[in-house]
Amino acid sequence: MADLSNHRRKLILIGNGMAGINTLEQILKLTNSFDIAVYGEEPYPNYNRIQLSYVLEGSKRIDEIILNDRNWYEDNGIELHTGTKVVRIDPDAKKIFTSEGDCADYDALIIATGSKPFVLPVPGATQQGVVGFRDIADCHAMIEASKRVKRAAVIGGGLLGLEAAKGLVQLGMETTVVHLMDKLMERQLDQAAAGMLKAELERQGIRFLMKAKTTEVLGDGEATGLRFEDGTELEAQLVVMAAGIVPNVELARASGIEVGRGIVVDDFMRTSAPDVYAVGECCEHRGIAYGLVAPLFEQGAVLAKHLAGAETAPYAGSSVSTKLKISGVDVFSAGEYEEEPGHRVLRRQDDWLGLYKKVLLRGNQIVGAVLYGDVTDAPQLAKLIREGAEMTDELYGRLFGSGQECAGGASKGAAAVLSMKDDEIVCGCNGVTKGDIVRVIQVDGLTTVDEIKVRTGATRSCGGCKPLVEQLLQVVLGDGYRERTAPKKGICGCTTHDSEEIVAAIREKRLTSVREVMAVMGWSEPEGCSKCRPALNYYLGMIWPTEHEDERDSRFVNERLHANIQKDGTFSVIPRMYGGVTSPEQLRRIAEVAEKYNVKMVKVTGGQRIDLLGVEKKDLPAIWEDLDLPSGYGYAKALRTVKTCVGARFCRFGTQDSIAMGIRLEKKFERLWMPAKFKMAVNGCPRNCAESGTKDLGIVGNDGGWEIFVGGNGGIKTTVAASLCKVKTDEELMDVCGAFIQYYRETGHYAERTSEWLERVGIDNVRDAVLHKPEVRKLLLDRVELALAEGKDPWREAFSDESLRRDYYQSVEADAR
Amino acid sequence: MINREQLNFAPIGGLSEFPRGLGRQVRISDWDLAVFRTTDGALYALENRTPHPKGGPLAEGIVSGHYVYCPLRDWKIDLEDGEVQEPDTGRVRTFPVRIEDEAVLIGLPSNSDR
Ligand code: SRM
Numbered sequence: 001m002a003d004l005s006n007h008r009r010k011l012i013l014i015g016n017g018m019a020g021i022n023t024l025e026q027i028l029k030l031t032n033s034f035d036i037a038v039y040g041e042e043p044y045p046n047y048n049r050i051q052l053s054y055v056l057e058g059s060k061r062i063d064e065i066i067l068n069d070r071n072w073y074e075d076n077g078i079e080l081h082t083g084t085k086v087v088r089i090d091p092d093a094k095k096i097f098t099s100e101g102d103c104a105d106y107d108a109l110i111i112a113t114g115s116k117p118f119v120l121p122v123p124g125a126t127q128q129g130v131v132g133f134r135d136i137a138d139c140h141a142m143i144e145a146s147k148r149v150k151r152a153a154v155i156g157g158g159l160l161g162l163e164a165a166k167g168l169v170q171l172g173m174e175t176t177v178v179h180l181m182d183k184l185m186e187r188q189l190d191q192a193a194a195g196m197l198k199a200e201l202e203r204q205g206i207r208f209l210m211k212a213k214t215t216e217v218l219g220d221g222e223a224t225g226l227r228f229e230d231g232t233e234l235e236a237q238l239v240v241m242a243a244g245i246v247p248n249v250e251l252a253r254a255s256g257i258e259v260g261r262g263i264v265v266d267d268f269m270r271t272s273a274p275d276v277y278a279v280g281e282c283c284e285h286r287g288i289a290y291g292l293v294a295p296l297f298e299q300g301a302v303l304a305k306h307l308a309g310a311e312t313a314p315y316a317g318s319s320v321s322t323k324l325k326i327s328g329v330d331v332f333s334a335g336e337y338e339e340e341p342g343h344r345v346l347r348r349q350d351d352w353l354g355l356y357k358k359v360l361l362r363g364n365q366i367v368g369a370v371l372y373g374d375v376t377d378a379p380q381l382a383k384l385i386r387e388g389a390e391m392t393d394e395l396y397g398r399l400f401g402s403g404q405e406c407a408g409g410a411s412k413g414a415a416a417v418l419s420m421k422d423d424e425i426v427c428g429c430n431g432v433t434k435g436d437i438v439r440v441i442q443v444d445g446l447t448t449v450d451e452i453k454v455r456t457g458a459t460r461s462c463g464g465c466k467p468l469v470e471q472l473l474q475v476v477l478g479d480g481y482r483e484r485t486a487p488k489k490g491i492c493g494c495t496t497h498d499s500e501e502i503v504a505a506i507r508e509k510r511l512t513s514v515r516e517v518m519a520v521m522g523w524s525e526p527e528g529c530s531k532c533r534p535a536l537n538y539y540l541g542m543i544w545p546t547e548h549e550d551e552r553d554s555r556f557v558n559e560r561l562h563a564n565i566q567k568d569g570t571f572s573v574i575p576r577m578y579g580g581v582t583s584p585e586q587l588r589r590i591a592e593v594a595e596k597y598n599v600k601m602v603k604v605t606g607g608q609r610i611d612l613l614g615v616e617k618k619d620l621p622a623i624w625e626d627l628d629l630p631s632g633y634g635y636a637k638a639l640r641t642v643k644t645c646v647g648a649r650f651c652r653f654g655t656q657d658s659i660a661m662g663i664r665l666e667k668k669f670e671r672l673w674m675p676a677k678f679k680m681a682v683n684g685c686p687r688n689c690a691e692s693g694t695k696d697l698g699i700v701g702n703d704g705g706w707e708i709f710v711g712g713n714g715g716i717k718t719t720v721a722a723s724l725c726k727v728k729t730d731e732e733l734m735d736v737c738g739a740f741i742q743y744y745r746e747t748g749h750y751a752e753r754t755s756e757w758l759e760r761v762g763i764d765n766v767r768d769a770v771l772h773k774p775e776v777r778k779l780l781l782d783r784v785e786l787a788l789a790e791g792k793d794p795w796r797e798a799f800s801d802e803s804l805r806r807d808y809y810q811s812v813e814a815d816a817r
Numbered sequence: 818m819i820n821r822e823q824l825n826f827a828p829i830g831g832l833s834e835f836p837r838g839l840g841r842q843v844r845i846s847d848w849d850l851a852v853f854r855t856t857d858g859a860l861y862a863l864e865n866r867t868p869h870p871k872g873g874p875l876a877e878g879i880v881s882g883h884y885v886y887c888p889l890r891d892w893k894i895d896l897e898d899g900e901v902q903e904p905d906t907g908r909v910r911t912f913p914v915r916i917e918d919e920a921v922l923i924g925l926p927s928n929s930d931r
């Protein structure tokens with residue numbers, strides 16, 4: 001690179017943030033005639049500052065908000081100096097100086113130093129425990145504080161303050177937003193929308209102190225609270241200053257560059273010094289310093305073209321719109337938001353649904369809008385306001401419908417994207433235009449929002465543009481949009497074969513292993529994926545119960561390890577407690593084990609047994625050995641529990657011994673692999689205290705026999721079980737259950753619960769096989785017996801087999817030295 | 818310009834301790850790694866943590882070809898470069914693996930570079 005430097009111009013960027021790097025990205029698209037060096041004070045590559053709110057509330061990690069990782073700089077030949085502050089520019093000598101005393105020459109220089117939090121000029125504001133909300137370091141400081149102290153005060157009820165407050169509540173802090181005005185986000189919202197917002201945020205746990213002027217941060221080196229003008233106080237060990245931002249002009253001022261509120265720039269982002277430019281929040285253009293990203297990208301586009309020598313229209317300022325990134329809260333505002341004399345006001349408010357929509361006109365011109373609750377129209381309104389469009393009857397109809405409701409359908413949205421120009425920005429956060437998106441749909445054949453997000457970045461940050469992207473898909477693909485999103489035939493992306501074809505091939509071609517099925521049936525991924533492998537393993541085991549060697553590596557972790565993985569990587573242990581019956585001796589053993597292994601929680605499950613939660617993987621075999629109880633299969637596509645009621649043995653209404661029958665059924669059918677989890681219940685009478693109506697197999701006692709219900713589900717889509725038949729004797733009951741279970745095992749698709757299965761195959765077919773054709777029932781029963789003969793307790797297997805123990809349950813502990 | 822990381826190759830055990838088609842958790846100094854052996858015998862070391870916002874370990878994932886499927890949310894992750902596959906996104910940190918005789922060694926950055 002050094003040899004070429006004579007011919008190449010040297011470009012330096014100060015400020016490794018969103019505006020600066022976006023400008024570089026746009027320059028790189030136009031030219032590679034610069035040698036570029038970037039100086040950033042923060043120790044990170046460029047990240048998405050907007051998403052700090054997500055980092056704070058814990059839904060994203062730092063590395064997930066990195067926009068340009070270090071490879072990006074390297075790949076583009078950019079010299080990156082992180083953790084380096086530039087302290088002075090010498091515009092005459094065209095040099096910059098860093099705090100470490102280094103110096104570098106430039107031909108062109110971009111200042112993009114962003115803003116700083118505005119710190120209230122009150123006593124005590126510089127103490128420990130007072131932070132801003134601007135960068136990763138601030139986030140860390142708040143997260144750390146939330147571990148030590150309980151109460152937080154956020155000064156400022158604007159976008160930043162509210163997002164900070166939500167994050168702190170999420171971190172478990174008791175958080176009060178202190179706001180000078182009597183309404184929140186007063187620079188974006190009108191009274192009505194602000195009121196709805198406040199009510200919703202209160203519901204989410206944020207407290208508010210309105211019309212409160214802070215006069216002092218209390219504390220003795222460390223913040224302990226706030227004092228207000230009226231003399232009252234608020235306790236807080238963490239104080240977040242979110243009352244505004246100020247352009248970071250320190251460097252420019254120290255270097256003799258003209259500064260107003262921000263660094264003064266012209267329509268081509270030129271500062272008062274030759275070849276020195278400024279973009280982003282640090283600059284002031286036509287008297288305005290912006291505080292959102294969309295204008296920064298527009299500025300960057302102009303500057304990039306200017307530097308690359310391409311033709312560009314001058315930057316003429318931006319119209320901004322706002323979206324608050326708090327889940328459950330949809331607010332939007334753009335342009336003028338507070339009605340004044342001279343405005344024509346179009347308004348709809350629905351306090352029941354929590355919807356609010358207001359559009360302001362001057363004459364016929366649309367000049368502002370506020371939305372709350374439903375923000376589908378936000379992109380369209382932002383555009384209309386930006387363009388100063390006129391309201392028409394047609395537009396009115398689209399925005400306000402027939403007068404009935406606030407919400408709108410898809411067709412009106414389609415019209416909005418149709419009228420957009422190709423170079424118009426759809427995703428303000430990431431600078432993605434309509435043309436970019438249409439291109440990837442048409443040329444690259446993308447068909448989902450997720451794909452578009454991956455390829456272009458649109459919808460990646462605040463998500464506000466998602467409705468627009470969906471509308472574009474709709475418009476470009478037309479009916480194809482729905483068609484293409486319709487489910488495909490194959491059981492997963494690796495194959496076009498469905499379950500029936502796979503099961504038939506396994507039988508006919510006598511396929512015996514997962515790999516063989518994939519090879520013979522032409523899988524596109526030679527080793528399959530996490531969807532087809534467990535499915536194939538199940539089908540093979542079901543078809544060849546005695547021959548097939550279970551392929552443990554093809555099982556999902558829970559079934560591979562015979563315990564339930566938890567979010568933190570520990571496991572839960574649920575021993576069998578047949579029919580929900582336990583004994584003092586059993587309870588004692590469980591109690592001892594729980595103490596010995598420091599189990600995090602002992603919980604009674606909804607399935608009438610006990611769960612030991614938070615067990616380390618390496619302890620699993622030992623716990624099982626100490627428990628000396630069979631696995632409850634609480635993790636498996638297999639029989640889970642058989643819930644029972646007290647029944648005839650104790651209950652005054654009981655007609656049958658439901659407990660005994662439940663235990664008998666559980667002992668009989670435990671360990672049998674099924675297409676999906678399988679739950680049972682046995683009740684002593686139709687009062688159904690053990691809830692047969694929502695079980696895969698539910699049994700209800702009556703005077704003189706039992707009634708059998710099937711296909712119930714109490715889960716995601718509650719389904720009431722259907723009555724299969726009534727039987728008179730216990731033996732008949734066992735037979736019907738056995739035949740039913742085997743029929744489901746043989747005809748169910750992998751992962752299909754009996755509720756969906758029953759709907760698919762129809763109860764008449766089930767009755768035919770299980771009840772009406774004795775020879776079919778006999779064969780089903782023979783086959784289920786064969787499968788049942790194979791069952792071994794997996795916990796016992798694990799603790800008595802040294803190699804299982806080692807390969808599956810132990811981690812490797814090594815030493816780096 | 819950009820610093821190349823200084824790597825330190827540390828032994829984590831014998832090849833036989835890593836059965837094919839499985840992942841194994843390896844704790845070494847402060848590092849929590851997931852070491853996977855694919856069916857073709859190759860070894861990969863990744864940070865034992867999915868890039869999903871809510872986190873969780875990776876070592877227990879299903880290994881298919883040169884991919885691992887995150888055990889908690891089924892994200893598909895390329896073992897070669899740690900890249901999360903579409904439609905999800907993110908990247909898991911990867912570490913170079915070397916096999917010397919029958920010993921498995923992992924290249925870890927020197928302490929300062931976490
Ligand atoms: C432990 C337990 C909650 C409790 O403490 O009570 C539980 C815990 C889990 N349930 Fe459940 N379910 C438990 C009873 C239920 C019940 C009630 C019942 O069985 O009477 C239901 C509704 C009944 C039903 O299934 O029809 C239930 C419906 C679900 C569903 C939705 C199933 C569906 O088809 O709609 C799932 C998700 C799934 O399976 O995909 C689920 C999944 C889960 C998983 C396994 C999540 C997972 O995949 O990792 C949970 C494991 C938590 C953990 O970290 O260990 N759990 N789950 C209950 C264990 C009962 C037992 O002793 O085995």
Ligand SMILES: Cc1cc2nc3c(=O)[nH]c(=O)nc-3n(C[C@H](O)[C@H](O)[C@H](O)COP(=O)(O)OP(=O)(O)OC[C@H]3O[C@@H](n4cnc5c(N)ncnc54)[C@H](O)[C@@H]3O)c2cc1C
Pocket residue numbers: 014015016017018019020039040041042049050051052053084085086087112113114115133134135160163248251279280281282290291292293294296323325462
């Ligand atoms: C929590 C939060 C949420 C936000 N949410 C939204 C939102 O939803 N929508 C939206 O549009 N906007 C939002 N914003 C605003 C948005 O992040 C900013 O508009 C944008 O980041 C400004 O870009 P910038 O490059 O001008 O400044 P920055 O991204 O702040 O970058 C400036 C960089 O310059 C560095 N720097 C400063 N001085 C020097 C120096 N002397 N030497 C070297 N480096 C220096 C700084 O360390 C910083 O890294 C949010 C901001 C925050 C903090």
Ligand code: SF4
Pocket residue numbers: 645646647648651652653654655658683684685686687688689690
């Ligand atoms: S279902 Fe019937 S027998 Fe069972 S406890 Fe309830 S009332 Fe008693």
Ligand code: FES
Pocket residue numbers: 426427428429430458459460461462463464465466
């Ligand atoms: S506008 Fe924020 S992600 Fe697209």
